[in-house]
Amino acid sequence: MGRPVTTAAPHNGPLGNFVHPPPRERTPWLLAFLCLLIPILPSYSVPPGPLKSHGSPAAMITIVLSGLAVLGFVLITRTASTRTVRPGVVLLLVYFLTLLTVYGVGVFHKDSALLEASKTRALILVVAHVGVALYALTRVETARQRSVLLGCLAVGLTYNCAVGLLQASTSIDLHLLLHPPGFVLNVADMGRGTNLSVTEERFGAKRAFGTSGHSIEYSVLAAVTVPLTIHFARYAANRQRRLLATMAAVVALLAVPVGVSRSGIVALAAAFLIYVWTFNLRQLGVAVVTGAVGILILFGLSPATGPALWKTITNSSQDGSVLERIEDYATVSRTFQDHPVFGLGLGASLPSEYGFLDNEWLQALVQGGSFGVAAMIVLASGGIFGVAAALRGATTRHERDQACATGAMLTGILASSFTFDLFSYQQVTILFFILFGLLWSNFTTSYPEVGSMRAVADRASFG
Numbered sequence: 001m002g003r004p005v006t007t008a009a010p011h012n013g014p015l016g017n018f019v020h021p022p023p024r025e026r027t028p029w030l031l032a033f034l035c036l037l038i039p040i041l042p043s044y045s046v047p048p049g050p051l052k053s054h055g056s057p058a059a060m061i062t063i064v065l066s067g068l069a070v071l072g073f074v075l076i077t078r079t080a081s082t083r084t085v086r087p088g089v090v091l092l093l094v095y096f097l098t099l100l101t102v103y104g105v106g107v108f109h110k111d112s113a114l115l116e117a118s119k120t121r122a123l124i125l126v127v128a129h130v131g132v133a134l135y136a137l138t139r140v141e142t143a144r145q146r147s148v149l150l151g152c153l154a155v156g157l158t159y160n161c162a163v164g165l166l167q168a169s170t171s172i173d174l175h176l177l178l179h180p181p182g183f184v185l186n187v188a189d190m191g192r193g194t195n196l197s198v199t200e201e202r203f204g205a206k207r208a209f210g211t212s213g214h215s216i217e218y219s220v221l222a223a224v225t226v227p228l229t230i231h232f233a234r235y236a237a238n239r240q241r242r243l244l245a246t247m248a249a250v251v252a253l254l255a256v257p258v259g260v261s262r263s264g265i266v267a268l269a270a271a272f273l274i275y276v277w278t279f280n281l282r283q284l285g286v287a288v289v290t291g292a293v294g295i296l297i298l299f300g301l302s303p304a305t306g307p308a309l310w311k312t313i314t315n316s317s318q319d320g321s322v323l324e325r326i327e328d329y330a331t332v333s334r335t336f337q338d339h340p341v342f343g344l345g346l347g348a349s350l351p352s353e354y355g356f357l358d359n360e361w362l363q364a365l366v367q368g369g370s371f372g373v374a375a376m377i378v379l380a381s382g383g384i385f386g387v388a389a390a391l392r393g394a395t396t397r398h399e400r401d402q403a404c405a406t407g408a409m410l411t412g413i414l415a416s417s418f419t420f421d422l423f424s425y426q427q428v429t430i431l432f433f434i435l436f437g438l439l440w441s442n443f444t445t446s447y448p449e450v451g452s453m454r455a456v457a458d459r460a461s462f463g
Helices: 029-040 057-075 087-106 113-139 143-169 215-235 239-258 262-278 281-301 305-314 320-338 360-393 397-416 426-440 450-461
Strands: 083-085 444-447
Touching: 029 057, 029 113, 029 143, 029 426, 057 113, 057 426, 083 087, 087 113, 087 360, 087 426, 113 426, 143 215, 143 239, 143 397, 143 426, 215 239, 215 262, 215 397, 215 426, 239 262, 239 281, 262 397, 320 360, 360 397, 360 426, 397 426
Parallel strands: none
Antiparallel strands: 083 444
16 A cells, blocks of 8 residues: 655653654755756756767766665665565666667667667666656655755746746847856757757747757746746745745746747646646636736737747647658658567667657657557656655645645646657756656555565464
């Protein structure tokens, strides 16, 4: 039966006058730093060298955390009398082993050196992403720890949103403000349409990208920042923090349209459908009115953004990006017919040949065939059930709201996987796996050992 993770409470000593102090609660500072770093430092800002995007500080930290997660499983001695299992860990391992099978089959097909390098990079990314999710799942145990991590995410994501707003409405561009000295820009991996200044347009409106690799990624991140900052606006520790969180929520809501992206709207709608259940009617009315006023102000400051976003949604048949995606379906269909079980192999679909599929599920179908889609189903269903697990482990109103906000963020990102190639972008991908780990971090299931089961059976047989 499922149950939340709990810590031992202090108890009186043998003489009744001594109380053992509770175990010290440790804050996962390295993971907290990663949560802050993800949105504020562009993924294409890297140290010079051959690692390129794998050498970015966020990517290196995920690899370190992956190693720590593995060491934790290997070295920590388990002394509990009742065996427990974490369903979130099982789901992540199934996802990893499925993709590892796809990779193993793919390496038997020798291709060009460029393609072989792409396969290796894809495997490294899978290891890093699963590892950081396992670390968050196993090392975060309390609501306070989750609040620290989510607070760091809120600060970093709000900064990203503010940078994008300045890009869209002014000539100020701060996306390289925190670019470390000595680092270089990995322009080759920056993503489509991203330049050192905002030059990409859609229907006459500039598309902001903040510190993200693309305007689509920026818009999705802005969308999931909305429920996160609203959570802190309602439950932060003091009035000053609640006021700052309210301002951050307004900034995030204003930032969603300036990416001029359908994916951002889809992500915002999906996140809102989850988080809205924590509102009463009065709060819902205030949120709707505030959002409407904010959007009107934005469209007043940037008149081209509103019509461009509307045309993006309603004139899809005339949008070149949509037409390109429709053309991709024929290529994907032919590839699936030729490789229905394992696909081309993990990382074996180069953009130069297949383009950007703008759909993570199609990407999984091409690279992994039926196994790749199965891995995505495990991950997606695991994220959805993780919301239920987090809510079941919540014991207070604050924890329930925290679980809903975290679930809303993951659901928003997951919904956008149908409209853009989600795992091709570093910021949103790392965020997704951290959220997955946080949702499952407070839930375990227990089962009796074999000896205990036999004892129960013996007692039952003798009445």
